[in-house]
Amino acid sequence: MKASIYVPLSLCLANGVLTSPLEPPRPGPQLLTLVFHSADGQYTMRMPADGREHLTKNGMAVNYIDAPDFTAQKQCTFRTPSKVALVNGINSRGLQQILLGPPQPVVGVTCSGTCVPTWIACVNPRTGVELGECCSGYCDKGRCQPWLSPVAAPA
Structure with missing residues (x-):
């Protein structure tokens, strides 16, 4: 009876089924916060920098975006309904901002990296x-x- 257990066990080990990975699991994508500002108000998105597009689901015409915890100006793409100029800035409190011209809705955001x-x-x-x-x-x-x-x- 014991011999019948050793054969499948050794096959699993040979195929790597029961072996542990050689390196520790990597943490998930970095989380970031973006605050979208318009003349009518603001909204916040918290999202992973996972390389996928995240829809804003908001039609406000955005004037600028605060990026307090991520290099969004370099590591994100902002999808808008028409062409837009994105200008990087830093406000008087040292907060990174992305200025949009002309103001318009941001439909989706794709960020990646750390x-x-x-x-x-x-x-x-x-x-x-x-x-x-x-x-x-x-x-x-x-x-x-x-x-x-x-x-x-x-x-």
């Missing part, structure tokens, strides 16, 4: 290799820095 959060290492200290683009700032002294320095709270 970026490095603020204050996290953007360069491997041992190899000197860049670990990625900073989500909302720039790489300085091996760490992602915000576009604007935080203001100290009044005492």
Whole structure:
């Protein structure tokens, strides 16, 4: 009876059915937040940077988009009903923005890739290799820095 178990078990091992992967499972796609602003109000989308189009399901004519936690100006595509100029900017608080001209609805958004959060290492200290683009700032002294320095709270 024991011999009948060993044969199927050894076949499964030979085919890799019961073996564990050699590398740990990768986390899912990075999540990002986009805030769409128009003269009539605003709406927010939280979505994965999974390379798939995510429909906005909103017909507001968008003037600009806040991208607080992702390099959306480089890693996203915005589908609109007609041609639009996208201009990158940073507001007075250091928040990344994408300006749309002329204002129009954004039908869908496709984002992919990852970026490095603020204050996290953007360069491997041992190899000197860049670990990625900073989500909302720039790489300085091996760490992602915000576009604007935080203001100290009044005492």
